[in-house]
Amino acid sequence: xRKTIFHRSLISGLFLLLLAAPVFAQVKGMWVVxxxxxxxxxxxxxxxxxxxxxxxNLFVQFYARGEAYYDSKLxxxxxxxxxxxxxxxxxxKECKARGIKMHAWINVYFVWSSDRRPRDGRHAYYRDDSWFxxxxxxxxxxxxxxxxxxxxxxxxxxxxxxxxxxxxYLRELVREIxxxxxxxxxHLDYVRYGSINYxxxxxxxxxxxxxxxxxxxxxxxxxxxxxxxxxxxxQWRMYQIxxxxxxxxxxxxxxxxxxxxxxxxKPDPDEARLSFGQDWPAWLENRWADFVxxxxxxxxxxxxxxxxxxxxxxxxxxxxxxxxxAWRDSMDGLMEKIRALRKAGINDIVLFSYDGLAQRKxxxxxLKHQGF
Numbered sequence: 001x002r003k004t005i006f007h008r009s010l011i012s013g014l015f016l017l018l019l020a021a022p023v024f025a026q027v028k029g030m031w032v033v034x035x036x037x038x039x040x041x042x043x044x045x046x047x048x049x050x051x052x053x054x055x056x057n058l059f060v061q062f063y064a065r066g067e068a069y070y071d072s073k074l075x076x077x078x079x080x081x082x083x084x085x086x087x088x089x090x091x092x093k094e095c096k097a098r099g100i101k102m103h104a105w106i107n108v109y110f111v112w113s114s115d116r117r118p119r120d121g122r123h124a125y126y127r128d129d130s131w132f133x134x135x136x137x138x139x140x141x142x143x144x145x146x147x148x149x150x151x152x153x154x155x156x157x158x159x160x161x162x163x164x165x166x167x168x169y170l171r172e173l174v175r176e177i178x179x180x181x182x183x184x185x186x187h188l189d190y191v192r193y194g195s196i197n198y199x200x201x202x203x204x205x206x207x208x209x210x211x212x213x214x215x216x217x218x219x220x221x222x223x224x225x226x227x228x229x230x231x232x233x234x235q236w237r238m239y240q241i242x243x244x245x246x247x248x249x250x251x252x253x254x255x256x257x258x259x260x261x262x263x264x265x266k267p268d269p270d271e272a273r274l275s276f277g278q279d280w281p282a283w284l285e286n287r288w289a290d291f292v293x294x295x296x297x298x299x300x301x302x303x304x305x306x307x308x309x310x311x312x313x314x315x316x317x318x319x320x321x322x323x324x325x326a327w328r329d330s331m332d333g334l335m336e337k338i339r340a341l342r343k344a345g346i347n348d349i350v351l352f353s354y355d356g357l358a359q360r361k362x363x364x365x366x367l368k369h370q371g372f
Contacts, residue, residue, distance in 0.1 A: 027321055028372060029057035029293070029350035031105065031264075034069050036355050037061075037087040038080050046354060047094040053364035054372060056100055059187045059264075059293070059350065062088050063106035063173065065113060065156075066124045074176055076120035088181055096182075103185030103262065104177050108170060108244075109133075110190035113156030115146050124159065124169065131166050133158040133194065134201035136220055141198060154194040161193065161240040161277070163203040167247065174248055178256045185260040186252065187293075191241060192266070192278035199237050199277070208236055238279045246288040260290040264323065267294040267307040269314045285316030292318070293350050297325030301337050308346050321348040327356025335370050 062069045067078045070088035095102040111124045118125045132140045141157045159166045209215050214229050252259050265280045266272035273279045283289040296304050308322045
């Protein structure tokens with residue numbers, strides 16, 4: 001009799017726990033590019049229109065090209081940031097009023113993309129040469145013209161992931177946001193090499209040599225005796241980026257444990273790791289990141305779903321959201337992809353971007369009406 005009563009009590013208790021457990025809402029997200037953060041009126045309009053569309057997560061760009069779109073004491077601030085207007089502070093306030101989670105989106109290693117040099121001497125561009133990625137001949141990306149960078153499919157100048165000074169700089173940047181603003185998340189972009197081939201800077205070569213007594217330059221010469229070190233070099237480069245992600249997660253857990261850490265990532269996990277040193281499956285498996293958002297921007301619905309299915313299989317302890325290229329798709333094409341993803345059991349979707357949709361005058365209210 002006592003045993004029966006115990007079992008009934010246990011079942012009742014478990015039922016109550018299930019009722020009390022949080023229900024995780026389907027993520028309906030949208031990226032917002034910094035170009036839209038030009039005035040208080042624009043920030044309020046963005047949040048209002050996102051709410052109209054049924055969006056519950058905004059990923060807003062507050063650090064890009066080495067400039068902050070908030071009141072920063074560490075890095076140069078963008079021209080729109082004034083004494084009376086802090087885009088990040090206002091965005092946090094507006095999102096909380098609408099019940100929208102706000103993730104501060106930062107460009108990690110990609111810091112400049114113009115032949116014109118930055119106006120502010122505090123910019124990362126003017127830091128020590130060891131801060132910057134370099135090609136297999138040891139030439140720094142800072143020495144490339146924009147034309148040369150474009151010819152090599154590089155967006156611009158990248159920092160070196162192996163530089164201890166760069167890691168410190170980026171950790172301080174994230175801490176500044178954590179300490180000053182009540183954000184719901186930190187969202188990392190360009191947390192990768194421009195290409196893994198551009199990793200032959202002095203910091204990387206010196207650190208690798210100190211650890212293995214092999215100069216990475218020597219691995220390019222076809223020396224058969226050194227072939228076993230190639231796989232080590234590949235793993236070592238990936239680890240430099242994973243190490244930063246892990247350190248950022250450590251800081252978040254230490255100071256603001258309710259804040260989520262996420263990243264925009266290459267959608268194919270194999271390409272991400274081998275071509276860009278972006279081992280996001282390891283970030284999820286080790287809980288260094290809470291979730292990733294695939295930049296699954298193909299215009300072909302079949303390709304989008306195929307890559308999403310492949311990526312979800314790598315989610316480990318975290319979550320995989322799918323980012324769609326809404327800026328170039330029709331409403332019908334976009335909704336086709338959303339329905340196909342949901343049919344495949346993939347429900348968490350982020351649109352790139354608010355700005356692209358607004359410029360094309362696509363109705364945010366219609367997005368919600370159509371089923372986003």
